Amino acid sequence: MIKVFSNEDDVANEIAKEMQWHIQNDENPVFCLASGSTPKKSYKKFSEQMEHEQTRIKRLKVVSLDEWVGIDRTSEGSCYQMLYQDLFSLIPLDDEQIEFFDGTATDLEKECRKIDNFILSNSITFSLMGVGMNGHIGLNEPGSAVLGHSSVVDLSKNTKEVAQKYFLRPTVLEKGITIGLNQVIRSKRVVVAVTGERKADIVRKVFSNSEHRLPAQELLGHDHIDFFLDKAAAQYLDATHM
Numbered sequence: 001m002i003k004v005f006s007n008e009d010d011v012a013n014e015i016a017k018e019m020q021w022h023i024q025n026d027e028n029p030v031f032c033l034a035s036g037s038t039p040k041k042s043y044k045k046f047s048e049q050m051e052h053e054q055t056r057i058k059r060l061k062v063v064s065l066d067e068w069v070g071i072d073r074t075s076e077g078s079c080y081q082m083l084y085q086d087l088f089s090l091i092p093l094d095d096e097q098i099e100f101f102d103g104t105a106t107d108l109e110k111e112c113r114k115i116d117n118f119i120l121s122n123s124i125t126f127s128l129m130g131v132g133m134n135g136h137i138g139l140n141e142p143g144s145a146v147l148g149h150s151s152v153v154d155l156s157k158n159t160k161e162v163a164q165k166y167f168l169r170p171t172v173l174e175k176g177i178t179i180g181l182n183q184v185i186r187s188k189r190v191v192v193a194v195t196g197e198r199k200a201d202i203v204r205k206v207f208s209n210s211e212h213r214l215p216a217q218e219l220l221g222h223d224h225i226d227f228f229l230d231k232a233a234a235q236y237l238d239a240t241h242m
């Protein structure tokens, strides 16, 4: 289902509320969280609400969605570092509560199995996804298979270009490491957040019946998956989409 909110702040409020609900109600909360620009405000609001949930937050586990291959987690622009700055540093999380891809590992297949095994033994209860400018989810690029496991992927030209905004200086990116679309879909609850005018065109494509299936389109039609859009991102949609 699509929910359209007036603005980015309202989207963030709703997401923060959902995250809080899962912390309070999931027996073993396991979150899979996108990094990037879109969820920043949601994490800020969530962390503010967590000031009074110190005990419950200790039960939270966070699993990696994706990472750039070859980029160290301490580097500005790595998915880990973005999440660290936007969330992990704002709530009392221990290192043991976070299971993340190491994009600099020499054995990347082993990294994939590490995250797959974690997801097998700790079902994801809440996933927050963003959508790439080309419709990617995590780093599952257009044209990739709907996998039930993590994999190392070739980044598209668009992703490599758009991702430069995360880095302080021009950075060579060729590959990514990501969980599979089916691992996202199997989460108990998934919210896909898309905000801003710059995403309006990809939102239109995702909700049109194009013959080329985009990764974000694989998340459509599942009862437990909602798309949260602001008006700017939803501007090309009409009542038939709601």
Ligand SMILES: O=C1O[C@H](COP(=O)(O)O)[C@@H](O)[C@H](O)[C@H]1O
Residues within 6 Å of the ligand: 034, 035, 036, 037, 038, 039, 065, 066, 129, 130, 131, 132, 133, 137, 138, 139, 159, 163
């Ligand atoms: O490359 C990525 O892009 C998407 C969207 O990023 P945003 O900065 O436009 O919010 C992100 O959700 C994904 O995790 C990341 O790998």
